[in-house]
Each structure stands twice: as C-alpha cells, then as structure tokens.
Amino acid sequence: MKKFCTIAFAVLxxxxxxxxxxxxxxxxxxxxxxxxKEPAPATDAWLGDWTGVEGTMLKIDVGAGxxxxxxxxxxxxxxxxxxxxxxxxxxxxxxxxxxxTIRAGDGAATGLKYLDGKTDCLVIKDGEGFCRD
Numbered sequence: 062m063k064k065f066c067t068i069a070f071a072v073l074x075x076x077x078x079x080x081x082x083x084x085x086x087x088x089x090x091x092x093x094x095x096x097x098k099e100p101a102p103a104t105d106a107w108l109g110d111w112t113g114v115e116g117t118m119l120k121i122d123v124g125a126g127x128x129x130x131x132x133x134x135x136x137x138x139x140x141x142x143x144x145x146x147x148x149x150x151x152x153x154x155x156x157x158x159x160x161x162t163i164r165a166g167d168g169a170a171t172g173l174k175y176l177d178g179k180t181d182c183l184v185i186k187d188g189e190g191f192c193r194d
Contacts, residue, residue, distance in 0.1 A: 102128045102147035107163070111183050111191030114175045119163075119183060119191040121145070121152070130154075132163075161185055168192060 108130075111119040118135040128147035132154055133140050145154035145163065152163040168179035171190025176182060182192040 099127060103150060104128070104130070104147045104152050104163075107152070107165075107183060109193075112194060113189075113191045114173055117191070119185075121163075166190065 107121050108123065109121065111121070113119065115137065116135070117137070118133075120133040120135075122131040122133075124130045124144060130145040130147070130152055132143040132145045132152070134143070135141075141156075143154040143156060145152040148162075150164065154161055154163070163183050163185055166182050166184040168176035168182055168190075170184050171177075171182055171192070172187040173190055176190055176192050179192040182190050184190045
C-alpha cells in the first residue's frame with residue numbers, strides 16, 4: 062500500500078506541473094469581456110510585413126490604441142504612411158483624400174499574376190495586394 066501511495070503521489074505531483082492547455086480564441090474573447098476589456102480586433106492578425114510585386118510592401122503596426130493601426134505602404138515612389146482603423150473584417154484608412162480599405166483575400170483576389178496561388182494576402186483594390194511569404 063505504501064508503494065501505491067508513493068506512486069499515486071508522484072503522478073499527482075507531475076500532473077500539477079503540466080502547463081494548462083492553451084486558451085481558444087473564443088475563450089480569450091470571453092476572458093477579455095469578463096475582465097471588462099474589449100477583445101482584440103480580428104485585424105490584429107494582420108500586424109507585420111506583407112510583400113507585393115516589384116519591391117512594393119505593406120507594413121501594419123500597432124497604432125495609438127486598440128483597433129488603430131500605423132500603416133506604411135512602400136511603392137515604387139517610396140514609403141507613404143497612413144492611420145487605419147479596424148471596422149469588422151477590414152481596416153479603413155484615407156489615402157490622397159479618398160477612403161480605402163484593406164481586406165483579407167488570396168493571391169487571385171489581388172488581381173496580380175505574380176501573387177496568384179498565394180493564400181494569405183491583403184487586398185486594397187484590384188491590382189494592389191500584398192501576401193505573406
């Protein structure tokens with residue numbers, strides 16, 4: 062019986078040392094709401110660098126608050142910066158006085174032959190898209 066108790070104690074001690082399972086995104090949202098915090102917008106998954114064609118790039122960084130983004134688009138003329146705001150499944154921003162959006166898509170949705178076949182892309186408009194390598 063003593064050996065059984067020793068083994069049972071060891072098993073319980075090891076089980077206590079195991080890390081908790083990772084929270085699912087739905088659980089994280091529920092925890093954030095319970096804590097009085099808004100869950101992060103889905104568009105936060107787009108943070109980072111995105112590659113276009115012919116040296117173009119799109120960089121999305123955290124902005125001044127939740128759901129606000131610092132956007133840098135590098136074109137053949139050089140980098141241009143914008144402030145964007147999450148709105149459901151898009152990021153809205155203004156460029157040259159015109160409203161624009163960034164939305165998720167695939168290479169075909171960009172309208173760019175070079176990006177066709179890619180699966181993780183962002184599209185501003187037809188012919189203007191960026192994908193992750």
